Amino acid sequence: MSEKKMITLTINNQKITAPEGSTILDAAQLGNIDIPTLCYLKGINEIGSCRICIVEVKGARTLIPACVYPASDGMEVFTNTYKVRRARKINLELILSNHDRECLTCSRNGHCELQKLCDDLHMRSIRFKAYDKKLPLDEMSPSIWRNPNKCVLCRRCTSVCKNVQQVSVIDTMGRGFDTKVGCSFDKSLGEVDCINCGQCITACPVAALKEADSLSEVRAALYEPQKHVVVQVAPAVRVTLGEIFGMPIGTRVTGKIAAALRRIGFDGVFDTDTAADLTIMEEGTEFIQRLTKGDKSPSGGKLPLITSCSPGWVKFCEYNYPEFIENLSTAKSPHEMFGAILKSYYAQLKGIDPKDIFVVSIMPCTAKKFEAGREELSSTGYPDVDAVLTVRELAKLIKSHGIRFEKLPDENFDDPFGEASGAGVIFGATGGVMEAALRTVSEVLENKPLERLEFTAVRGTQGIKEASLTIAGQTVNIAVVSGLGNARELLDNIKAGKANYHFIEIMACPGGCVTGGGQPVIDAKTQMDIDVKAVRAQGLYDEDEALTIRKSHENPAIKKLYEEFLGEPCGHKSHELLHTHYKARDKF
Numbered sequence: 001m002s003e004k005k006m007i008t009l010t011i012n013n014q015k016i017t018a019p020e021g022s023t024i025l026d027a028a029q030l031g032n033i034d035i036p037t038l039c040y041l042k043g044i045n046e047i048g049s050c051r052i053c054i055v056e057v058k059g060a061r062t063l064i065p066a067c068v069y070p071a072s073d074g075m076e077v078f079t080n081t082y083k084v085r086r087a088r089k090i091n092l093e094l095i096l097s098n099h100d101r102e103c104l105t106c107s108r109n110g111h112c113e114l115q116k117l118c119d120d121l122h123m124r125s126i127r128f129k130a131y132d133k134k135l136p137l138d139e140m141s142p143s144i145w146r147n148p149n150k151c152v153l154c155r156r157c158t159s160v161c162k163n164v165q166q167v168s169v170i171d172t173m174g175r176g177f178d179t180k181v182g183c184s185f186d187k188s189l190g191e192v193d194c195i196n197c198g199q200c201i202t203a204c205p206v207a208a209l210k211e212a213d214s215l216s217e218v219r220a221a222l223y224e225p226q227k228h229v230v231v232q233v234a235p236a237v238r239v240t241l242g243e244i245f246g247m248p249i250g251t252r253v254t255g256k257i258a259a260a261l262r263r264i265g266f267d268g269v270f271d272t273d274t275a276a277d278l279t280i281m282e283e284g285t286e287f288i289q290r291l292t293k294g295d296k297s298p299s300g301g302k303l304p305l306i307t308s309c310s311p312g313w314v315k316f317c318e319y320n321y322p323e324f325i326e327n328l329s330t331a332k333s334p335h336e337m338f339g340a341i342l343k344s345y346y347a348q349l350k351g352i353d354p355k356d357i358f359v360v361s362i363m364p365c366t367a368k369k370f371e372a373g374r375e376e377l378s379s380t381g382y383p384d385v386d387a388v389l390t391v392r393e394l395a396k397l398i399k400s401h402g403i404r405f406e407k408l409p410d411e412n413f414d415d416p417f418g419e420a421s422g423a424g425v426i427f428g429a430t431g432g433v434m435e436a437a438l439r440t441v442s443e444v445l446e447n448k449p450l451e452r453l454e455f456t457a458v459r460g461t462q463g464i465k466e467a468s469l470t471i472a473g474q475t476v477n478i479a480v481v482s483g484l485g486n487a488r489e490l491l492d493n494i495k496a497g498k499a500n501y502h503f504i505e506i507m508a509c510p511g512g513c514v515t516g517g518g519q520p521v522i523d524a525k526t527q528m529d530i531d532v533k534a535v536r537a538q539g540l541y542d543e544d545e546a547l548t549i550r551k552s553h554e555n556p557a558i559k560k561l562y563e564e565f566l567g568e569p570c571g572h573k574s575h576e577l578l579h580t581h582y583k584a585r586d587k588f
Contacts, residue, residue, distance in 0.1 A: 009075040024055060024066035024077055029528055035079050036088065036117055038095070039154035040067040041203060042528050044164060050154055051091045052117065055079045063087055089121055097128035098177065099206075100149035106207050107392075113205035113523050114152060135180065140190035142373050143212055143366040144198060144517075148180050151208040157181065157200035164510060166485040167316070169194045169588075181208070184588065192588040193319045195484070197312035197508045198366030198390075198517015211366050211518060214387045215397060221358040221387070222265050228350070229358045230268035231261050232338050233413075235276060236364040236428030236513035237391055239539035243520045244395040245405045249532060250539040255410025257362075260398050262411065268346075271413040272361070273420030275338035276427040276436065278561070279309065280552035282578050283331040284440045285569035287503055291476070298570060302326045304479075304494075304501040307433050309333045311371035312508030312517075314582060316484050321491050322584035327504075330579040332384070334427065335361040335368065336377050338417070339384030340577045345565045349416065354380050361388045364428065364516035367508065379577045390518025419557045422453075422544030429537035430482035430512035431458035431465060434505040438469070438478075439551045445472040453550055459541075461511050461533045464490055466501075477501045483510035511537065 005020040009027060016031040023046075028035050039050040048065035055066045058076035063084060066077075078084065095114070103109050117123075138146040155172060158181060162168045169192045172181055183192045201209045221229050242251040261269045287305045289297035308314055308329040317324055332340070339361070343354040361368060371377065372385040389397065398405050412418055423439050426432035435455045442450055457467035458478065463486035466479045479501050481487050487506050493499040509516045511533030522532050549555055566574045 007071060007073040009071050009073065009077065011077040012079055018071055022071050024057075024064065024069050024071050024075075025053060027071045028066065028077075028079065033079060034525075035066050036120060037067060037524055038113060038117060038152065038205060039156065041156045041159070041524050044203065045154070045156045045159040047155060047159075050095065050152070052088055054084060054087055054091075056081050056084050085121070089123065092117060092121060092123060093126050093128055095152050096123070096126050097130050099152060100147065106150070107210050108207040108521075111521065111523075112207065116523075133177075138188045138190075139212070140188035141194065141196065141212060141370075142190065143196035143369040144189050144194070144201060145210055145212050146182075146189060147208055147210075148182065150206050151181050152206055153179060153181065154205060155181070156203040156205065157209055160199045160203040164483055164485055165195075165197060165199055165508075166488050167193070167195055167197075170200065187588065193585070195312045195315040195319065195508065196367035196370040196517075197484070199509060201366065201517050202515070202519065202521050205524070211390045211393065212369055213393075214369065214389055215393050217387050218360055218389060218397070221360070224358075226356055227358045228267050228352050228356055229265075229360065230270060230342055230346075231266040231360040231362060232270045232272045232275070232335055233257055233261070233362045234272045234335065234364055234428065234513065235425050235432075235540065236516065236519070236536070237362055237394070238425075238543065239428070239514065239536045240364065240391055240519050241395060242406075244392070247406065249522075249526075249530060250535040252539050252543055253405075254543065255412070256405060256408040258413050259408040259411040260403050260405055263403055263408075264397060264401050266360070268342075269414050270338070270342075270417045271420050271424075272335050272338055273424030273427070274417040274555070274557055275334035275341070276424035277421050277552035277555045277558045278337050278341070278578070279331055279334045279427075280423060280436050280440050281558060281562075281569045282337075282574060283307065283329045284437045284444070284552070286329055286331060287437065288441060288444060289570065291474075291502060298575070300326060304504045305329055306504045306506060308582075309427070309433055310367070310506060310508045311365070312367035313484065313487060313506045315367065315370070315585070316487065316508065318582055318585040319587055320488070323495075324491060325582050325584065328582055330575075330581065332377065332578055332580050333368075333371065335363065335388075336371065336384045336580075337578045339377075340379050341417075341561070343380040343382055343384065344577060345561065346416070354382055358386045359384070361385050362391070362394050363388050364391055364513045364519045365509070366390060366517040368518075376580050391520060392518060395520075415557075416560070417557055419549070419555060421552050421555045422547040422550035423552045424555075425544045425547070426540050428513040428540050429459075430461065430507050430533075431455075431480045431505065432512065432540065433507075434458045434478060434480050434503070436552060437503070440553045442471050443551065443553070458505075461531065461537070463510065476503065478503045478505075480505045482507040482512050484508055514540070
C-alpha cells in the first residue's frame, strides 16, 4: 500500500504537515492550534453550518469554515485576525439571540459547549433582539426530554440519529426563524419509533436534549421510612463517573461509588456485575441448549441466538426486524434480573414485603428508563426495577449530598451480592457479553478449564467483529456489533443469506455501554483528541484482569443463589423470574 501524500501549509505563520485530504481544522489540530467549533462532531456532523470555525485564508474572497474546507499545499491560514474574531462573535450573537439563556437552572450549566464558547470569545453583550416565540417542551418520553428553545440548530443530534443509529426519528423542519428540530407531524419522541438510546443527548452541545428526570422520584423514596431502598450499579459506570469529578477518562472508581451510595442513605448497595454473572448463566445455558438440542430446546432452538442485554437494541428489533424476535435471548437484562431477585430471594432473606422494596438502577443508558416501565418485567407482581438514574444523575445526587467524591475511601458492595467476576465487569464494553459467555460456554461444553480467558477476537471498538471458534469439536460462528446502523447491516446480510452465525452480541450504542446515552458528555474537542470508547473499555479490562474470579460460573454468590433458591440455570424458577418475551411494534 502506497503512503499517503502529505501537504504543507502555514497556519498563523507556523508550518504544518498534514495528510492530503485533511481539512483546515484537521491540520490545525496537528499543529496544536485551537479553532472553536459548535456544529462540528468528528466523523458524524461535518457540515460547516454554524460558522463559528471560520478562518481567513490568503487569497480567498470570504472567510472559510475550517471544519469542511480542504487544506492544500502552500495554503496560508490565519485563525485569530480581527476580521475572524469579529465575525465569530457576530455569528455567536445571532445564535444566542434565539437561545433560551436560563443557564443557572440548566442541566448543562458549567459543562455546556455554547457557554464555553461565550467565555472563550469574551462575550459580554448580545446586541440582537431575542426571538420571543416559546416552543412547547417535549417530556412525554420515559427516557429523553426535549427543550426546542435551547436548540442551536447544530444538527448533531439529527446526524447521529440518522447516520450512526439509522433510526431517523428527528430532523430539521421549517425555514428561517421557524426552523426547528423535531419529529414528524410535531409528534413527541414518546409517540414515534425512537429506541431511547440517548445518543442524541451525548451529541447535543447544549441541553436541548437530556434524560427524563428520575432524581425526584429516588429522593422521595429515600425519605420514605417504610421503604427499603436498594441500589445497583452497572459495570460501565465504574470507569466513567470519575470524569464528572475531574478524574481522567477511564479512571476506575468502583470502591468510591459504593462509599458514596452508602453515605447517601441507600439500605443496600449492590453491584450489577453480580447480575451480569447471573445473565451469563441463563443466556449461556440457553445458547448451549439451542446449539445442542435445536428445536427441542426450551426456548425454541432458533439460531443465531442474539443477546438481549441492550434495551435500545431490543426495541430497535421490535420496530424494524420483528422476524428476528424469536432469535432474541429470553434472558432479561442484568439489572432487571437483579430487580427480580431483590424482590424475591433477597426479600425472603431480609423478611421484607416485596412491595416495600424500592430498586434503583444506576445505568449508563437512557433506554433502561423505558425498559424499567415494560409491563412484562414484573415477575414478582411488582416492577423489577422502580427507577433508573443515569451516570449524570448519580453525579448530581452525590453533589447535592455534599459528598467530596474524589476524597472517599474505597469500600465494598454489600452481601449477599457483593461479589462479581471479571466476566461481569467487561459487560460494559462492546464484545464483553460475548467474551463473558464464551468463558462459561467453552468450559461447560469442553468440561475442562480454559487455557486462556481472553477472547481477543471480540475486543476492540470496531462496529462489526466476526470470528469462528472451535468449541468441543464444533465450529461456532460469532459476531459482535455496536451501533444500530451496524446492526442493520449485519441483519440485512443474514436475511440476504450472505452471513451465517450461531451467536451474536448487539449493543445499541457505538462502543457498547461505555458510551451509552446516560454517560458523562464528552465535548467535541476532547473527542478529536481521544478515542473515548477505547480508553473507557480498557479500564474495564484492567479491572477484569485484577480480579481473582474471572468466570461467571465460578462466582460463589451465584453458586449459592442457585443452590438455595433458583435450582438450575434455565430451570422452572429461573424462567419464571429471569426470562421474558418481546413483541413486534408498529412503526409510526
